[in-house]
Amino acid sequence: xxxxxxxxVGGGQLARMMQQQAIALGIHLRVLVESPTVATAQVVPDAxxxxxxxxxxxxxxxxxxAVLTFEHEHVPGxxxxxxxxxxxxxxxxxxxxxxAQDKIVMRRRLGELxxxxxxxxxxxxxxxxxxxxxxxxxxxxxxxxxxxxxxKGVRVVASAAEAVDWLDALEPGQHLLAEExxxxxxxxxxxxxxxxxxxxRTWPVVQTVQxxxxxxxxxxxxxxxxxxxxxxxxxIGEQIATGLDVTGVLAVxxxxxxxxxxPGLVVNELAxxxxxxxxxxxxxxxxxxxxxxxxxxxxxPLGATExxxxxxxMVNLLGSELTDPRSAYPELMRRFPDAKVHLYGKExxxxxxxxxxxxxxxxxxxxxxxxHGAVALLRGD
Numbered sequence: 613x614x615x616x617x618x619x620x621v622g623g624g625q626l627a628r629m630m631q632q633q634a635i636a637l638g639i640h641l642r643v644l645v646e647s648p649t650v651a652t653a654q655v656v657p658d659a660x661x662x663x664x665x666x667x668x669x670x671x672x673x674x675x676x677x678a679v680l681t682f683e684h685e686h687v688p689g690x691x692x693x694x695x696x697x698x699x700x701x702x703x704x705x706x707x708x709x710x711x712a713q714d715k716i717v718m719r720r721r722l723g724e725l726x727x728x729x730x731x732x733x734x735x736x737x738x739x740x741x742x743x744x745x746x747x748x749x750x751x752x753x754x755x756x757x758x759x760x761x762x763x764k765g766v767r768v769v770a771s772a773a774e775a776v777d778w779l780d781a782l783e784p785g786q787h788l789l790a791e792e793x794x795x796x797x798x799x800x801x802x803x804x805x806x807x808x809x810x811x812x813r814t815w816p817v818v819q820t821v822q823x824x825x826x827x828x829x830x831x832x833x834x835x836x837x838x839x840x841x842x843x844x845x846x847x848i849g850e851q852i853a854t855g856l857d858v859t860g861v862l863a864v865x866x867x868x869x870x871x872x873x874x875p876g877l878v879v880n881e882l883a884x885x886x887x888x889x890x891x892x893x894x895x896x897x898x899x900x901x902x903x904x905x906x907x908x909x910x911x912x913p914l915g916a917t918e919x920x921x922x923x924x925x926m927v928n929l930l931g932s933e934l935t936d937p938r939s940a941y942p943e944l945m946r947r948f949p950d951a952k953v954h955l956y957g958k959e960x961x962x963x964x965x966x967x968x969x970x971x972x973x974x975x976x977x978x979x980x981x982x983x984h985g986a987v988a989l990l991r992g993d
Contacts, residue, residue: 896924
């Protein structure tokens, strides 16, 4: 038997973790990486260097591949459309992926699907932003329509003057996304996998905690989540995956709200790939998001998504005082033998996402203490 080749655009930690599952399944991963030293290039032998916007480079990795997929969304839609026209299986396809690439397109389509969203408007001038803020109430959230991630491209502003530099930088026909600031209780995420034949699987709804706009902690399942909210969150995730014709893993980030006249959930962001909110599945679920994504894009039957323990806690390592966080291993492994450590092979920089730790168990607070203690050692605290 010859191993099926899965071509992946993007050489960050998501493709690196995808490789571990590809090895287990006997899949050949071919990854277009940004440089020979990025996270994935260190562990994938077949890793040509090239830009995601380079048509020749992308076409080079799909030669002989069963499917093309992604570890980030920053791939030109016209290039993907041309590949589809040439008969290349692209999953998720460009018509789906655009909803993760362009937040205004996403908001418009989610409204058509009936998914709960914040009040929003596409704005191109200070007068339009002022009008939106006066109608919905200040402060408001302003986002760049394309390119933002991990808190980048997002501002909370009390007037249009605080976003005038972004507005002045817009090219003709471009807009910013203005949204009401949602008074949320906490942030939730639901991860959905869907394959071309239509089979859908959903993992337990999780709670996410942000630090400076970056996901810092994930609690799976979300503690004290009532059955109706859990059911509704999964329903929204599956509705979006089907409505947008997503293939692979879809992450739907949501706000849980308690306000008069509002639904209990409001959709915040989408990601059409494995996602930080699903890293706990590597050690905490029957099927990890990375294995599931590979199965989905190859149109193989999907795996079970049940958790392996009552609780799973995932904590990100964001920067470190240590030149090499691995130097903390002896002490970490002695003190926290239950902690599962995943480092991404990245050079240490302040605030950079260098890895994560997952702990599972029957006691949520004990698992949190262990996960945070292990990450503190990796940070050099």
